[in-house]
Amino acid sequence: MTLLASSATEHRGLTMTLFGFFVLTTLGITVWAGRQTKGAADFYAGGRGFTGFQNGLAISGDYMSAASFLGIAGAIALSGYDGFLYSIGFLVAWLVALLLVAEPLRNSGRYTMADVLAFRMKQRPVRTAAGVSTIVVSIFYLLAQMVGAGTLVALLLGVSGDAAKRWTIVAVGALMVVYVVIGGMKGTTWVQIVKAVLLIAGTALMTVLVLAKYHFNPSELLGAAADASGKGAAFLEPGLKYGVSNTSKLDFISLGIALVFGTAGLPHILVRFYTVPTAKAARKSVLWAIGIIGGFYLMTLALGFGAAALVGPKAIKAANAAGNTAAPQLAEQLGGGAGSTGGAILLAVISAVAFATILAVVAGLTLASSASFAHDLYANVIRRGKATEKEEVLSAKWAAVAIGAVAIVLSLFAGKLNTAALVALAFAVAASANLPTLLFSLFWKRFTTAGAVSSVYAGLISSVVLVIFSPVVSGAKTALFPDADFHWFPLENPGLVSIPIGFLAGWIGTLLSKERPDPAKYAELEVRSLTGLGAH
Amino acid sequence: MESPPIATAPADVQLIDDSPEFRTLRRSFRSFAFPVTIGFVLWYLLYVLLSCYAPGLMGTKVVGHINVALVLGLLQFATTFAIAAWYARYADRRIDPPAAAIREAHGAVVHAPRESAE
Numbered sequence: 024m025t026l027l028a029s030s031a032t033e034h035r036g037l038t039m040t041l042f043g044f045f046v047l048t049t050l051g052i053t054v055w056a057g058r059q060t061k062g063a064a065d066f067y068a069g070g071r072g073f074t075g076f077q078n079g080l081a082i083s084g085d086y087m088s089a090a091s092f093l094g095i096a097g098a099i100a101l102s103g104y105d106g107f108l109y110s111i112g113f114l115v116a117w118l119v120a121l122l123l124v125a126e127p128l129r130n131s132g133r134y135t136m137a138d139v140l141a142f143r144m145k146q147r148p149v150r151t152a153a154g155v156s157t158i159v160v161s162i163f164y165l166l167a168q169m170v171g172a173g174t175l176v177a178l179l180l181g182v183s184g185d186a187a188k189r190w191t192i193v194a195v196g197a198l199m200v201v202y203v204v205i206g207g208m209k210g211t212t213w214v215q216i217v218k219a220v221l222l223i224a225g226t227a228l229m230t231v232l233v234l235a236k237y238h239f240n241p242s243e244l245l246g247a248a249a250d251a252s253g254k255g256a257a258f259l260e261p262g263l264k265y266g267v268s269n270t271s272k273l274d275f276i277s278l279g280i281a282l283v284f285g286t287a288g289l290p291h292i293l294v295r296f297y298t299v300p301t302a303k304a305a306r307k308s309v310l311w312a313i314g315i316i317g318g319f320y321l322m323t324l325a326l327g328f329g330a331a332a333l334v335g336p337k338a339i340k341a342a343n344a345a346g347n348t349a350a351p352q353l354a355e356q357l358g359g360g361a362g363s364t365g366g367a368i369l370l371a372v373i374s375a376v377a378f379a380t381i382l383a384v385v386a387g388l389t390l391a392s393s394a395s396f397a398h399d400l401y402a403n404v405i406r407r408g409k410a411t412e413k414e415e416v417l418s419a420k421w422a423a424v425a426i427g428a429v430a431i432v433l434s435l436f437a438g439k440l441n442t443a444a445l446v447a448l449a450f451a452v453a454a455s456a457n458l459p460t461l462l463f464s465l466f467w468k469r470f471t472t473a474g475a476v477s478s479v480y481a482g483l484i485s486s487v488v489l490v491i492f493s494p495v496v497s498g499a500k501t502a503l504f505p506d507a508d509f510h511w512f513p514l515e516n517p518g519l520v521s522i523p524i525g526f527l528a529g530w531i532g533t534l535l536s537k538e539r540p541d542p543a544k545y546a547e548l549e550v551r552s553l554t555g556l557g558a559h
Numbered sequence: 560m561e562s563p564p565i566a567t568a569p570a571d572v573q574l575i576d577d578s579p580e581f582r583t584l585r586r587s588f589r590s591f592a593f594p595v596t597i598g599f600v601l602w603y604l605l606y607v608l609l610s611c612y613a614p615g616l617m618g619t620k621v622v623g624h625i626n627v628a629l630v631l632g633l634l635q636f637a638t639t640f641a642i643a644a645w646y647a648r649y650a651d652r653r654i655d656p657p658a659a660a661i662r663e664a665h666g667a668v669v670h671a672p673r674e675s676a677e
């Protein structure tokens with residue numbers, strides 16, 4: 024804590040000013056976007072008027088959460104090569120979205136993931152299941168971001184005590200609800216775009232500064248990082264974190280699978296494909312996103328190894344045991360070290376970027392989950408499709424307020440949870456509950472309502488139950504309840520078991536049901552998803 | 560700008576679905592997307608398994624402090640970029656033109672969303 028605390032007061036004012044500027048700018052954009060938001064298509068899908076490039080930036084903004092920026096840089100700084108393994112899974116996952124999901128989803132759906140799942144099934148059971156899993160995944164993800172925000176503020180601004188953490192969580196929650204209620208998808212998309220540009224610019228600046236210290240020779244940087252880590256060559260090889268035992272190896276495989284199959288099932292990512300006019304534009308958004316996100320993860324390599332070499336694991340661990348402050352600490356070091364003006368400025372800039380990152384991601388999550396509540400649960404299940412467009416949008420805004428409130432309250436109680444585990448859990452639930460149903464609906468003619476419903480619930484329940492009985496919740500020092508021990512599932516990530524369960528349940532549910540799928544509806548879905556005929 | 564929802568009768572859609580043009584389009588899409596997906600998932604799993612179970616191989620130095628593990632990791636990035644670019648090219652040639660042709664042929668019945676803004 025010493026390194027950060029010493030100069031915390033110097034940069035605090037600057038961080039607050041920069042962050043205040045970001046909040047004011049984005050609120051201005053939100054009000055402007057809100058004035059142009061008239062109907063449901065504007066509120067849920069930003070009027071479908073964004074270009075592939077704009078949406079690609081917005082997708083990157085939605086995806087590059089605080090967990091990726093601060094978490095991965097910290098993981099690399101402390102665990103060396105094993106931290107890099109996360110980035111690879113997070114990036115490769117985009118090929119699933121590109122090849123199998125983005126274009127058909129854009130063509131056959133309207134506002135939510137459930138539009139595609141319910142296309143040829145019985146509306147109410149399928150929409151209920153999809154709405155529930157959308158909200159569960161989003162809340163896990165929201166919790167991770169908001170708990171992270173509380174911890175970060177305390178560390179970066181040098182304020183200690185639970186009160187500061189609590190007020191940060193409340194403020195972040197209130198702001199995200201304002202963005203969503205006033206700006207809808209149009210406002211939220213522009214917030215993502217601004218944030219993505221800031222994050223890329225900040226990361227690129229630090230990357231150049233790090234590489235410049237090592238004559239732009241990556242090998243020299245790696246050597247310095249390995250020396251400073253105290254672990255030598257092992258720091259640059261896999262195994263420091265996950266190679267300890269057979270269980271930790273299986274855990275790593277489980278995590279890897281969840282990351283790769285989870286991305287294309289994350290609700291706040293899926294709704295992004297509706298903000299562009301055509302399937303081709305949806306494809307272009309993913310292509311841009313792959314380029315931007317890939318570049319970003321390559322730069323986090325330089326940040327992580329740079330932090331290991333220049334800040335050193337001792338100072339990083341002293342500030343935050345999980346390494347979450349490695350990137351801001353590196354910024355201070357690159358600017359000239361603690362106490363210097365340059366250090367204070369660069370630290371303030373990077374801290375403000377980190378807050379902007381959290382704020383934008385939580386807004387995206389709130390929008391996706393409130394859209395699913397309004398469009399799937401309220402309009403189609405509760406009102407049986409008889410709600411007017413106005414009533415539906417109004418219910419989405421109320422849902423945003425309610426989800427914001429629930430997220431704030433849960434975050435206040437979940438302060439001790441490990442944020443990385445929560446994010447990985449959100450990916451595992453998305454991969455187990457959403458992706459199997461989505462793929463079966465699009466590509467398997469025989470798939471039925473019973474199959475869809477059993478796949479969603481089996482994936483959802485198995486992943487959540489396995490986590491409850493895993494070392495994340497009890498039986499380990501870092502667990503939610505470290506003093507209790509009721510765990511029987513050895514892995515921290517449930518993906519290895521729950522994803523196959525999701526697929527199997529969809530298959531068995533279909534085979535066992537007597538329902539005959541309607542071939543005409545499948546023909547319509549197929550024609551629409553491949554050609555865009557009749558797409559909204 | 561919302562285009563009107565599908566106005567085609569189910570029978571017409573069935574006709575499109577059965578037409579040779581559409582079957583070719585579907586084959587072009589599936590024969591690319593399915594095998595390539597299986598390919599990159601296996602390639603990624605191979606990398607994950609090597610990281611877990613072949614530390615000796617992964618730790619072998621290639622140049623300076625750069626080892627096999629780092630090279631394989633960067634190769635995952637390279638193949639991801641390459642597959643994305645490959646698919647973009649393939650879709651431009653083999654998926655977009657036939658899809659547009661089918662849309663135009665049935666455009667009188669159904670309004671496709673605007674293509675202009677990409």
